Amino acid sequence: xxxxxxxxxxxxxxxxxxxxxxxxxxxxxxxxxxxxxxxxxxxxxxxxxxxxxxxxxxxxxxxxxxxxxxxxxxxxxxxxxxxxxxxxxxxxxxxxxxxxxxxxxxxxxxxxxxxxxxxxxxxxxxxxxxxxxxxxxxxxxxxxxxxxxxxxxxxxxxxxxxxxxxxxxxxxxxxxxxxxxxxxxxxxxxxxxxxxxxxx
Numbered sequence: 001x002x003x004x005x006x007x008x009x010x011x012x013x014x015x016x017x018x019x020x021x022x023x024x025x026x027x028x029x030x031x032x033x034x035x036x037x038x039x040x041x042x043x044x045x046x047x048x049x050x051x052x053x054x055x056x057x058x059x060x061x062x063x064x065x066x067x068x069x070x071x072x073x074x075x076x077x078x079x080x081x082x083x084x085x086x087x088x089x090x091x092x093x094x095x096x097x098x099x100x101x102x103x104x105x106x107x108x109x110x111x112x113x114x115x116x117x118x119x120x121x122x123x124x125x126x127x128x129x130x131x132x133x134x135x136x137x138x139x140x141x142x143x144x145x146x147x148x149x150x151x152x153x154x155x156x157x158x159x160x161x162x163x164x165x166x167x168x169x170x171x172x173x174x175x176x177x178x179x180x181x182x183x184x185x186x187x188x189x190x191x192x193x194x195x196x197x198x199x200x
Contacts, residue, residue, distance in 0.1 A: 139180025
């Protein structure tokens, strides 16, 4: 008796195809590797790029190295205005010389019959007025120079601004100059001190 069993007619045939252990390379991976190799920079490209960078660095202008506008002139004028103001308020040898000259000229014009009020005017009033006039001129010059320094940036480039200490000195010159002009007006027109007069 034959005991071997025959396979069923409709049984699925066994798959005898060997399975590949290694994964096959997909077309997308191959294309990516090709593109990476194509785009990879060569030694020649790196050398050319480095030379170009060196040339750009050598000839490029650094904005920080640009020369800033100088303020030497403005600073000098600001200091000059403050100095003139101080001289006008404290007195100068120019005012002293002019005052002595006015006194001598007024005495020479006096006659022997001049009264006491005329002598007072010749010896004190005329030199006083002359000194006030000289100091007033110095004060007016200081005021004009300081105002010019403060107004200078308005007529130049918008980016130009004066240093803080230059503006401070200029404002000091304006204040002292205005005070000197005021004192000149009060002294020259005898508003500060009255003219002494001799008794009858």
